[in-house]
Amino acid sequence: MADIKDNKQKKGPRLQSWLYIILFIGFGYILFFSKEDGSGLTGKASYTDFRNYMERGYVSRLVVYPNLGVMDMYIKPDSVKYVFPDVSYTQPFSKPMLTVGVGSLDNLQEFIDMSQEAGTFSGDVEYEKKSHTMMEILISILPFALLILFWILMTRHINGGSGAPGGGVFSVGKSKAKVYEKGSSDRVTFKDVAGQAEAKTEVEEIVEFLKNPKKYTDLGGKIPKGALLVGPPGTGKTLLAKAVAGEADVPFFSLSGSDFVEMFVGVGASRVRDLFRQAKEKAPCIIFIDEIDAVGRARGKNPAMGGNDERENTLNQLLTEMDGFGTNSGVIILAATNRVDILDKALLRAGRFDRQIHLDLPDLNERKAVFGVHLRNIKLSKDVDVDLLARQTPGFSGADIANVCNEAALIAARHNKKKVEKDDFLSAVDRIVGGLEKKTKVLTADEKRTIALHEAGHATLSWFLEYANPLIKVTIVPRGRALGAAWYLPEERQITTKEQMLDEMCATLGGRAAEELFTGHISTGAMNDLERVTKQAYGMIAYAGMSDRLANLCYYSSTDEYAFQKPYSDKTAELIDEEVKKLINEQYERGKKILLEHEEGHHRLAQLLIEREVIMAEDVERIFGKRPWASRSEEILEDGKKSSEPASVVENHDKVEP
Ligand code: ADP
Ligand code: ZN
Numbered sequence: 243m244a245d246i247k248d249n250k251q252k253k254g255p256r257l258q259s260w261l262y263i264i265l266f267i268g269f270g271y272i273l274f275f276s277k278e279d280g281s282g283l284t285g286k287a288s289y290t291d292f293r294n295y296m297e298r299g300y301v302s303r304l305v306v307y308p309n310l311g312v313m314d315m316y317i318k319p320d321s322v323k324y325v326f327p328d329v330s331y332t333q334p335f336s337k338p339m340l341t342v343g344v345g346s347l348d349n350l351q352e353f354i355d356m357s358q359e360a361g362t363f364s365g366d367v368e369y370e371k372k373s374h375t376m377m378e379i380l381i382s383i384l385p386f387a388l389l390i391l392f393w394i395l396m397t398r399h400i401n402g403g404s405g406a407p408g409g410g411v412f413s414v415g416k417s418k419a420k421v422y423e424k425g426s427s428d429r430v431t432f433k434d435v436a437g438q439a440e441a442k443t444e445v446e447e448i449v450e451f452l453k454n455p456k457k458y459t460d461l462g463g464k465i466p467k468g469a470l471l472v473g474p475p476g477t478g479k480t481l482l483a484k485a486v487a488g489e490a491d492v493p494f495f496s497l498s499g500s501d502f503v504e505m506f507v508g509v510g511a512s513r514v515r516d517l518f519r520q521a522k523e524k525a526p527c528i529i530f531i532d533e534i535d536a537v538g539r540a541r542g543k544n545p546a547m548g549g550n551d552e553r554e555n556t557l558n559q560l561l562t563e564m565d566g567f568g569t570n571s572g573v574i575i576l577a578a579t580n581r582v583d584i585l586d587k588a589l590l591r592a593g594r595f596d597r598q599i600h601l602d603l604p605d606l607n608e609r610k611a612v613f614g615v616h617l618r619n620i621k622l623s624k625d626v627d628v629d630l631l632a633r634q635t636p637g638f639s640g641a642d643i644a645n646v647c648n649e650a651a652l653i654a655a656r657h658n659k660k661k662v663e664k665d666d667f668l669s670a671v672d673r674i675v676g677g678l679e680k681k682t683k684v685l686t687a688d689e690k691r692t693i694a695l696h697e698a699g700h701a702t703l704s705w706f707l708e709y710a711n712p713l714i715k716v717t718i719v720p721r722g723r724a725l726g727a728a729w730y731l732p733e734e735r736q737i738t739t740k741e742q743m744l745d746e747m748c749a750t751l752g753g754r755a756a757e758e759l760f761t762g763h764i765s766t767g768a769m770n771d772l773e774r775v776t777k778q779a780y781g782m783i784a785y786a787g788m789s790d791r792l793a794n795l796c797y798y799s800s801t802d803e804y805a806f807q808k809p810y811s812d813k814t815a816e817l818i819d820e821e822v823k824k825l826i827n828e829q830y831e832r833g834k835k836i837l838l839e840h841e842e843g844h845h846r847l848a849q850l851l852i853e854r855e856v857i858m859a860e861d862v863e864r865i866f867g868k869r870p871w872a873s874r875s876e877e878i879l880e881d882g883k884k885s886s887e888p889a890s891v892v893e894n895h896d897k898v899e900p
Contacts, residue, residue, distance in 0.1 A: 265391055283326060287315065287340040296357045300325060303365040304354070308347055315340045316365075421520075422487065422494040429491075430484040436615045436640070437608030438478060444599045445469070445486050448574055452490035452526045455572060466597050467564055468575035470534075470590070472582050473601030476641025479578035482601070483530040486576065493527040495520070499536030499577075502556045510537070510556030518563040518573070526572030534577035540586045557586060564594050583800050603639055606632055612640050616647040623661035631667055638674075646670045690852060692761055693718045693726045696768065698848040699756025699837060700728040700749060701857075705866055706836050709745035712869070716847075717856045726767075740788050743778065748829040748836075750775050755833040756844065775829075779822045789821040840866065 300321035306313040317338040357363035471479040487494035502510040609632040649670035654662040704710035711730035718726040754768035782788040785798040
């Protein structure tokens with residue numbers, strides 16, 4: 243990998259410290275030389291003074307420099323007190339001297355002759371040729387040199403601060419792309435990308451074109467110039483783009499949209515130009531722009547902000563470059579984003595990023611495959627079951643899974659194990675989901691009871707609500723900022739019905755409901771629950787059109803048009819508020835009713851939690867009996883028995899807010 247940035251930065255600091263040293267010495271010189279001689283016995287005098295001193299007989303000797311138009315006038319030691327009245331003359335060996343400008347040499351000579359005749363001057367007169375010494379030249383240009391140096395250092399600093407490569411002012415406009423040369427050692431191929439079968443088929447054509455452009459151009463076909471990889475973070479967009487380059491064995495330029503955004507005007511645009519220039523030199527190749535929304539956000543949609551001109555310039559330059567190169571020049575641009583909706587429409591037009599390739603969070607089988615990829619280099623003990631791991635990580639992205647594998651290896655190493663065991667993976671999953679266990683966080687008995695009642699409330703309700711997600715385990719072990727948590731296995735579903743949402747909401751409110759019913763007071767422990775419920779209720783009413791009084795109305799805009807004004811009247815706003823309150827209240831009352839019906843079981847559950855801190859679905863089943871709608875929870879129970887480990891999905895964290 244040829245990393246332009248790193249190379250330059252290595253050279254940077256050393257050069258910089260040299261510059262500082264020079265600067266320092268320079269200032270020293272100026273201070274030293276610009277000062278008068280310490281004794282005060284040198285200086286300048288006017289021609290009138292000179293004639294005066296000559297007439298009074300103070301002068302001992304004259305040295306004339308005709309080419310410079312000056313002369314040095316040396317003063318007799320016993321006359322120093324008249325010429326330099328402020329200075330007590332204590333150094334007989336230093337020569338008191340004044341420099342005098344000379345107008346006409348003839349006049350000077352005449353005057354000297356006169357003085358000699360008059361007897362006021364009897365010293366020598368020397369004529370010397372003297373040019374400016376090196377030092378004088380240096381001193382005269384030094385201030386300018388220092389200014390220039392200073393400026394360079396300043397601009398370097400500014401660049402350095404924003405992460406620009408070295409080279410100072412002269413390279414701000416250079417692109418900061420990382421270049422992966424072809425045939426480099428860390429080549430990524432489709433083998434390294436697990437799952438994402440559809441996305442892979444889509445990009446295969448691009449690989450094919452890069453490998454064998456003639457096949458397409460001969461038929462007069464045009465290959466897309468760019469494709470947009472769309473998906474949540476960590477789903478492997480960068481990885482896939484790299485794999486395309488790796489498969490086709492072409493160079494890969496990688497940079498992030500935010501690299502273009504710089505404080506200097508015009509820098510972004512010039513970086514874009516530079517990037518495309520470099521890429522064209524290396525064609526066929528791939529340019530990958532991560533987070534393209536940083537530059538590609540829709541232009542000037544937002545009158546209140548006045549628009550960001552610099553970003554718009556950059557975007558315009560990008561569009562120009564994309565239009566500027568021929569379809570068959572062999573440069574293909576891949577860009578990643580997780581929000582296509584906010585991109586400028588001009589970017590998505592034909593001939594630009596007209597293809598969108600969607601990457602989703604992996605499902606069960608894909609997760610298994612991702613584990614497969616990342617477990618290749620890990621020494622596994624026999625008890626590790628990839629199937630189980632995949633089942634316990636719903637909602638995880640590829641990057642999360644990579645993280646789990648790495649974390650598991652670290653945990654195993656910390657315990658000096660020779661191989662990574664199942665427990666290490668489970669701890670890694672827990673840790674990534676919920677942060678570290680806080681063994682040191684001390685709870686008072688009262689707090690512990692409140693948290694247990696709260697968590698038991700969630701557990702009880704989700705047990706008796708048909709559509710609530712099946713429970714896996716409940717804990718009151720503090721972890722990260724959470725005091726307790728109930729873990730569920732969420733169904734991986736594409737659409738959600740109103741009944742499902744209501745049941746979920748009710749279960750989420752179960753914590754607060756249990757607190758109110760059984761401790762007699764409510765606490766901040768439910769804040770996180772309430773936040774989620776409120777958001778969900780607003781979503782149901784204002785966006786999903788799920789209330790009777792605002793049926794089938796959606797005030798959501800997928801294109802952000804409503805960012806600064808609401809698309810509804812104040813009256814409707816009031817109505818929305820009322821409906822939200824009503825909805826949440828209904829579910830809260832419903833939750834309280836169910837809790838009261840199962841009060842005895844709830845209390846046993848809470849007691850068990852206080853004793854054991856962690857309880858499983860089986861324990862809940864022992865108390866309440868089989869779950870009435872237990873298709874999927876049976877599965878969990880069986881898995882649970884088989885593995886005696888819970889699947890780990892946090893659905894409900896009860897955080898304490900600061
Ligand atoms: P994105 O660009 O979508 O945010 P990345 O491509 O940077 O995500 O993914 C980060 C890391 O996650 C990758 O380096 C890889 O280790 C892992 N990863 C993500 N998706 C996959 C996948 N489908 N197969 C294998 N590893 C993956
Ligand atoms: Zn809660």
